[in-house]
Amino acid sequence: MQPSSDVNQRIARIAAHLHPSNPQMEGNSGLRRANCRAKGGAPGFKVAILGAAGGIGQPLALLMKMNPLVSVLHLYDVVNAPGVTADVSHMDTGAVVRGFLGQPQLENALTGMDLVIIPAGVPRKPGMTRDDLFKINAGIVRTLCEGIAKCCPNAIVNLISNPVNSTVPIAAEVFKNAGTFDPKKLLGVTTLDVVRANTFVAEVLGVDPREVSVPVIGGHAGVTILPLLSQVNPPSSFTPDEVKYLTDRIQNGGTEVVEAKAGAGSATLSMAYAAVKFADACLRGLKGDAGIIECSFVTSAVTELPFFATKVRLGRTGAEEIFPLGPLNEFERIGLEKAKKELAESIQKGINFIRK
Numbered sequence: 329m330q331p332s333s334d335v336n337q338r339i340a341r342i343a344a345h346l347h348p349s350n351p352q353m354e355g356n357s358g359l360r361r362a363n364c365r366a367k368g369g370a371p372g373f374k375v376a377i378l379g380a381a382g383g384i385g386q387p388l389a390l391l392m393k394m395n396p397l398v399s400v401l402h403l404y405d406v407v408n409a410p411g412v413t414a415d416v417s418h419m420d421t422g423a424v425v426r427g428f429l430g431q432p433q434l435e436n437a438l439t440g441m442d443l444v445i446i447p448a449g450v451p452r453k454p455g456m457t458r459d460d461l462f463k464i465n466a467g468i469v470r471t472l473c474e475g476i477a478k479c480c481p482n483a484i485v486n487l488i489s490n491p492v493n494s495t496v497p498i499a500a501e502v503f504k505n506a507g508t509f510d511p512k513k514l515l516g517v518t519t520l521d522v523v524r525a526n527t528f529v530a531e532v533l534g535v536d537p538r539e540v541s542v543p544v545i546g547g548h549a550g551v552t553i554l555p556l557l558s559q560v561n562p563p564s565s566f567t568p569d570e571v572k573y574l575t576d577r578i579q580n581g582g583t584e585v586v587e588a589k590a591g592a593g594s595a596t597l598s599m600a601y602a603a604v605k606f607a608d609a610c611l612r613g614l615k616g617d618a619g620i621i622e623c624s625f626v627t628s629a630v631t632e633l634p635f636f637a638t639k640v641r642l643g644r645t646g647a648e649e650i651f652p653l654g655p656l657n658e659f660e661r662i663g664l665e666k667a668k669k670e671l672a673e674s675i676q677k678g679i680n681f682i683r684k
């Protein structure tokens with residue numbers, strides 16, 4: 329193992345000198361862009377993706393580059409950021425793209441950002457739980473959040489890295505230690521559970537998934553993913569067999585993809601779609617659009633747990649209103665108790681990682 333300072337110095341040298349043909353990379357002179365009279369300062373939001381060269385990061389970068397609310401897009405990773413940046417920067421959409429490679433460039437990647445999206449970390453292989461990722465991803469999330477606390481403490485954070493049930497508490501502890509914690513601005517991304525629920529419910533009902541809205545509460549792993557089929561919009565009824573089938577499939581949607589990919593990772597394309605759906609909702613909230621409601625795993629008092637996913641209203645300052653669970657049927661009440669038990673342990677594990 330090389331000492332990390334050596335590795336960091338090597339990465340900095342690579343970033344500064346080995347990509348002279350890539351004027352979007354941090355560390356280059358930028359002469360070409362200056363010669364091109366690049367405007368800069370276009371209206372819109374500044375967004376960073378941390379883990380931008382990964383399976384989620386790349387399609388997420390593509391989709392965020394297409395978002396008209398984004399004026400500046402920073403792509404950070406510990407590998408392959410120059411290639412992804414060069415590629416995405418050629419798209420003829422408004423956002424200016426800049427790349428950042430390795431820890432020495434993390435602070436520049438984060439400075440001035442309005443929204444930071446984090447899909448950095450390792451994905452599951454068949455047979456693993458999301459909690460099996462804790463060992464590696466907890467440390468990655470801690471480092472990245474320390475950077476956010478220092479460089480863009482007011483940014484909204486969309487946390488994708490698993491296990492979300494633990495990484496969100498880790499991020500909260502890091503921000504508390506730094507004195508920058510704003511519970512409204514830390515949002516665990518559970519949108520893929522809602523996207524899956526809408527899709528599977530629409531299949532059962534034989535309708536267009538765009539017309540279906542299923543609240544999914546709790547957390548983002550196994551039984552902590554609790555779809556509220558009694559609150560589907562438009563109001564729909566399901567047989568007990570349908571409820572069981574749908575609940576199982578929604579709770580195990582991630583595993584379904586992990587097994588189908590057979591060792592090549594977990595959901596990336598549907599996740600990038602879900603991440604962009606959620607990030608776009610956050611940006612519309614920041615812009616001042618009214619009535620933006622999404623499910624998210626946030627600091628919450630709707631149960632006795634310190635974090636819980638429910639519908640939230642997104643506004644200029646983040647998750648401005650957290651909605652209660654609403655009326656649950658007997659099946660959902662039993663599911664809620666199971667979800668809370670597992671969630672309590674995962675949350676505590678995240679908190680302990682920073683406190684102990």
Ligand SMILES: NC(=O)C1=CN([C@@H]2O[C@H](COP(=O)(O)OP(=O)(O)OC[C@H]3O[C@@H](n4cnc5c(N)ncnc54)[C@H](O)[C@@H]3O)[C@@H](O)[C@H]2O)C=CC1
Pocket residue numbers: 378379380381382383384385404405406407447448449450451452461465468471472487488489490491492517518519520521548593594595596599
């Ligand atoms: N919240 C959700 O609904 C979902 C979460 N995930 C999670 O998202 C994470 C990423 O998944 P994939 O993109 O498929 O994995 P991947 O392995 O394809 O990409 C991860 C990227 O993170 C980068 N990375 C690693 N350490 C880093 C660091 N310290 N700083 C910045 N970047 C770093 C890697 O270089 C890689 O490019 C996993 O933890 C996965 O479990 C995946 C799907 C859904």
Ligand SMILES: O=C([O-])CC(=O)C(=O)O
Pocket residue numbers: 451452458490520581582583585586594595
């Ligand atoms: O299942 C996984 O490991 C990735 C994930 O969180 C999902 O697809 O929901």
